[in-house]
Amino acid sequence: MPLHAHQAPAAALRSVLAALGSSTAPLRGTPAAEAHGGLRPEQPLPVYVLTGITGPGGPxxxxxxxxxxLLRGSDTAVGTAEAMLTADGWAFxxxxxxxxxxxxxxxxxHADALPAPYRPRLLSVPELYMLTLWLHGDPAVDATDGTLSPEDLLVPLAPxxxxIAPHLPHRVDALLPLLTHRLVPAPLLHTPA
Structure with a gap:
């Protein structure tokens, strides 16, 4: 079943295109960009940040x-470009x-070959220096809805x-407890004298 990709806000795409057209774009003119015949932005993914996963108050x-x-050349992605939300709207x-x-x-x-439909997103867990592909199980959900459903899949990216094995899909209700456990300090085995 193909992935149901979100459409990026037009202003986010415009900001990325303007940055790519700039003569100071860091990827422009690099061997990677030149070898692939220029770069074009594709496969927009909303980026979410997950913090405080060990805090009180539920998930x-x-x-x-x-x-x-993803910045694609003629045949492969060679980089990324990101737009962020500011007080004035989307900016590179x-x-x-x-x-x-x-x-x-x-x-x-791999996600595109799964039998169920998903909305792809990226989920960053800065406390673990971890980035995952978040496959939201409701293909009708809007990109602004950041609700993690227990049956959603998280695919840790490498590294x-x-x-935590990369590229293996985990249900949210199975992976979040593992991540929480990793963030909680282990108790001391004995108290110092």
């Missing part, structure tokens, strides 16, 4: 912080490179924190 609620676009934030580019592409391809 945490991720907040939408931006839109990330930054370009990115590194292992999450390829990992996102791989995770999206994942130690002990």
């Amino acid at each position: 945490p609620s991720p907040r939408l912080t931006g839109w990330r676009f 934030s930054h370009f990115g490179e590194g292992p999450y580019v390829r990992s996102t592409e791989v995770a999206l391809r 994942a924190p130690p002990g």
Whole structure:
């Protein structure tokens, strides 16, 4: 079943296109960009940040912080461009490179082969230096709805924190307790004298 991608806000896409057209764009003119015949933004994903997962009050609620676009050359993604929400609307934030580019592409391809329909998103867990592909189980949900449903899938991207296998889908209700456990300090075995 194909993924049901969200459509990025027009202003977010315009800000990314303007940054790509700038003569000071960091990826422009690099060997990666030149080898792939220029770059174009594709596969927009809303980016949510999940903080305070060990806090009281039930499951945490991720907040939408931006839109990330894969920057594709002729045949592969070589970077990302991100727009963030400001008081004045959507504005270009930054370009990115590194292992999450390829990992996102791989995770999206695997997710597209799943039998159920999903809305793809990115979920960042800064406390663990972790980025996941969040597959929301309700294909009709709006991108501004940051509600984590227990049956949603989280696919950790590589590099994942130690002990968490990348590219394996986990239900939210199975992965969040594991993440919470990792963030809670272990009790002392004995008290210092």
